[in-house]
Amino acid sequence: MQRFDLNQIPHSPWKNGGGSTREIVCFPTGAGMDSFAWRISVATIAQAGPFSAFAGIDRQIMLLDGDGVELVAQQAGIHHALQPRWQPFAFAGDVVLDCTLLGGTSTDFNVMTRRGQWTATVQVISAEQLSPDGPAGLCMVLDGSWKITDDAQLAPGQGLWWSPSQPLAETPTLAAQDKNAHLVWVRLTPTL
The missing domain is CATH 2.60.120.10 (Jelly Rolls)
Structure with a gap:
């Protein structure tokens, strides 16, 4: 990550x-x-x-x-x-x-x-808590503040990415710290 x-x-x-x-x-x-x-x-x-x-x-x-x-x-x-x-x-x-x-x-x-190798799902999420999944992806804060499991905070413009060459060692949890916190969530899936 x-x-x-x-x-x-x-x-x-x-x-x-x-x-x-x-x-x-x-x-x-x-x-x-x-x-x-x-x-x-x-x-x-x-x-x-x-x-x-x-x-x-x-x-x-x-x-x-x-x-x-x-x-x-x-x-x-x-x-x-x-x-x-x-x-x-x-x-x-x-x-x-x-x-x-x-x-x-x-x-x-x-x-x-x-095309033919990977597909992407892009969505904007406003949730209390979520965890990255899949072999690759990215999340970036759009609004508000998000806390990561290790108590680090992510502000707008900050985020996380993971890939097959940089896999998740452990699955962190992201928790919205503001009522109107939003982030963009990209789920990348291999098609091969």
């Missing part, structure tokens, strides 16, 4: 200058964009432009902050406003999407899985 804090992950600017990405985790570790099995990141979208296409990849995206974006792919019949926040939207990464800002800069949460 690995802890992370978005505030400590550097921004990698996009080649087109339209935004930046903070990669939380990529599996297997060190895999490139053509060889990852799954990848989870947070992107900042600062200007309109096309989304990069990723052949053989399934994607899920969710607005974290900002006014949102409109995603359009006429040939695939996609016309989706990414708002309100915390509502996951799934689409095939092979599709070339045009992105238009619906106001100012937006920040989104991204999950990419290689």
Whole structure:
């Protein structure tokens, strides 16, 4: 189990200058964009432009902050406003999407899985208590505070991830410390 804090992950600017990405985790570790099995990141979208296409990849995206974006792919019949926040939207990464800002800069949460190898379930949870499960996954606090079994606290932007190469040595419990605490929960399941 690995802890992370978005505030400590550097921004990698996009080649087109339209935004930046903070990669939380990529599996297997060190895999490139053509060889990852799954990848989870947070992107900042600062200007309109096309989304990069990723052949053989399934994607899920969710607005974290900002006014949102409109995603359009006429040939695939996609016309989706990414708002309100915390509502996951799934689409095939092979599709070339045009992105238009619906106001100012937006920040989104991204999950990419290689089709035929892994699938992802992305949901926002507000619960009193839960425990990570499965061979791989990630949780990140969206709002409020969450306590881990060892009495450590997770604040917004902080979270945990685990993978087959970093399995759970023990299963921790996460407990909401606030009435309106929320986190995004990603369950990753191998399909092979």
